[in-house]
Amino acid sequence: MKQDMIVILDLGSSENTRLAREIRALGVYSEIYPHDITKAELAALPNVKGVILCGGEHRVVDGVEIDVLPEIYDTGLPFMAIDHTKAKCDLQLEAWPDETQLKAFVFDTCKAQANWNMENFIADQVELLRRQIGDRKVLLALSGGVDSSVVAALLIKAIGKQLTCVHVNHGLMRKGESESVIEVFKNQMDANLIYVDASERFLDKLSGVADPEQKRKIIGAEFIRVFEEEARKLEGIDFLAQGTIYPDIVESGTKTAKVVKSHHNVGGLPDDLQFELVEPLKQLFKDEVRACGAALGLPHGMVYRQPFPGPGLGVRCLGAITRERLEAVRESDAILREEFANAGLDKTVWQYFTIVPDFKSVGVKDNARCFEYPVILRAVNTIDAMTATIEDIPWPVLHKITDRILKEVKNVNRVCYDLTPKPCGTIEWE
Numbered sequence: 001m002k003q004d005m006i007v008i009l010d011l012g013s014s015e016n017t018r019l020a021r022e023i024r025a026l027g028v029y030s031e032i033y034p035h036d037i038t039k040a041e042l043a044a045l046p047n048v049k050g051v052i053l054c055g056g057e058h059r060v061v062d063g064v065e066i067d068v069l070p071e072i073y074d075t076g077l078p079f080m081a082i083d084h085t086k087a088k089c090d091l092q093l094e095a096w097p098d099e100t101q102l103k104a105f106v107f108d109t110c111k112a113q114a115n116w117n118m119e120n121f122i123a124d125q126v127e128l129l130r131r132q133i134g135d136r137k138v139l140l141a142l143s144g145g146v147d148s149s150v151v152a153a154l155l156i157k158a159i160g161k162q163l164t165c166v167h168v169n170h171g172l173m174r175k176g177e178s179e180s181v182i183e184v185f186k187n188q189m190d191a192n193l194i195y196v197d198a199s200e201r202f203l204d205k206l207s208g209v210a211d212p213e214q215k216r217k218i219i220g221a222e223f224i225r226v227f228e229e230e231a232r233k234l235e236g237i238d239f240l241a242q243g244t245i246y247p248d249i250v251e252s253g254t255k256t257a258k259v260v261k262s263h264h265n266v267g268g269l270p271d272d273l274q275f276e277l278v279e280p281l282k283q284l285f286k287d288e289v290r291a292c293g294a295a296l297g298l299p300h301g302m303v304y305r306q307p308f309p310g311p312g313l314g315v316r317c318l319g320a321i322t323r324e325r326l327e328a329v330r331e332s333d334a335i336l337r338e339e340f341a342n343a344g345l346d347k348t349v350w351q352y353f354t355i356v357p358d359f360k361s362v363g364v365k366d367n368a369r370c371f372e373y374p375v376i377l378r379a380v381n382t383i384d385a386m387t388a389t390i391e392d393i394p395w396p397v398l399h400k401i402t403d404r405i406l407k408e409v410k411n412v413n414r415v416c417y418d419l420t421p422k423p424c425g426t427i428e429w430e
């Protein structure tokens with residue numbers, strides 16, 4: 001392994017990930033472990049140069065104050081503690097460390113090297129993946145999202161054709177997206193890629209279904225069914241690769257924090273399809289995943305792709321999905337994306353898309369009355385998607401988008417801009 005590591009022990013602080021990020025920002029790798037790690041477990045971790053006890057508001061769990069095991073102080077490693085008065089540490093801090101204090105501990109006390117970078121990460125992962133997988137075979141559900149795309153690129157580098165990617169087009173993808181998955185992975189990277197066009201099958205299942213949660217359930221269940229069918233056709237697969245990233249692991253619950261959410265990227269696969277998991281991004285934050293993808297040569301548009309919900313355009317074609325409205329969502333979304341890119345807004349706006357509701361309004365086209373659908377534009381900024389603000393889009397850009405949608409998209413005679421922040425509107429309409 002090429003990189004030195006600072007271990008953070010979770011003593012109930014909600015700021016553990018912030019600390020890990022601050023240390024990684026210094027160019028030193030850092031990981032968070034439970035407070036009750038044993039001396040043997042700590043000693044078995046590669047290249048540990050120092051330990052930070054990060055105490056906080058959740059130090060009392062079920063009425064008992066948690067602490068580290070005293071034996072870990074015998075490892076001989078340098079220790080630092082934040083807000084933890086009983087610790088036997090080289091350095092005790094009452095308040096959050098500033099950059100100078102953190103640097104002094106990491107570089108002067110621990111003598112860590114600033115050798116955490118993407119080239120070293122990729123080289124380490126390639127070696128680890130080859131060691132874990134040997135000459136066996138791996139399966140990956142490649143959605144075209146950032147995480148699964150980066151996993152695919154990393155595995156292609158490590159094991160080439162021992163990886164089989166399955167891309168399921170559920171018919172609810174954005175314009176050109178499945179095509180770009182095929183272009184990048186099959187044509188450019190020469191991956192083993194199975195492309196399944198399941199559009200008709202999904203649309204059949206969704207026919208007449210108007211309830212958003214029901215739509216989500218059908219899309220999720222059908223996705224697993226299609227993927228499972230493909231997996232059963234393949235022989236000799238031992239591993240399933242997943243795009244799990246570090247926040248998924250941290251948020252799935254440490255010993256002190258309550259479970260925020262549990263993550264199953266390809267959840268619900270039947271028990272008789274048993275795979276060992278390969279999760280090469282599980283130590284990375286989202287921006288590091290993007291940097292990794294860029295270092296592996298994935299196109300900018302794929303690496304910096306805006307968030308896109310699993311159920312895809314299915315939750316933006318409101319109510320019961322019809323082909324004509326789905327087409328209107330897809331075409332208007334493509335225009336919005338193109339014009340945002342032309343105006344440079346794709347670099348500043350977190351998420352932007354269009355919605356087509358299931359009602360019509362009266363309009364006039366070519367001197368005749370028409371009765372057609374509206375398109376709603378949405379553009380939001382957010383840090384964590386829990387709350388969101390509305391982006392100020394310059395009027396000329398809105399006019400241009402409106403003109404193009406009215407001219408180029410069939411069955412549409414009106415364009416609206418949604419000004420609702422979250423709360424009280426959610427980001428998606430369904």
Ligand code: XMP
Pocket residue numbers: 216307308309310311351385422425426427428429430
């Ligand atoms: P809301 O609409 O809840 O969206 O404010 C917050 C963020 O989550 C995305 N989203 C989803 N992502 N499956 C997903 O993978 C879903 O069912 C889903 N619903 C919403 C949404 O696009 C936004 O980024």
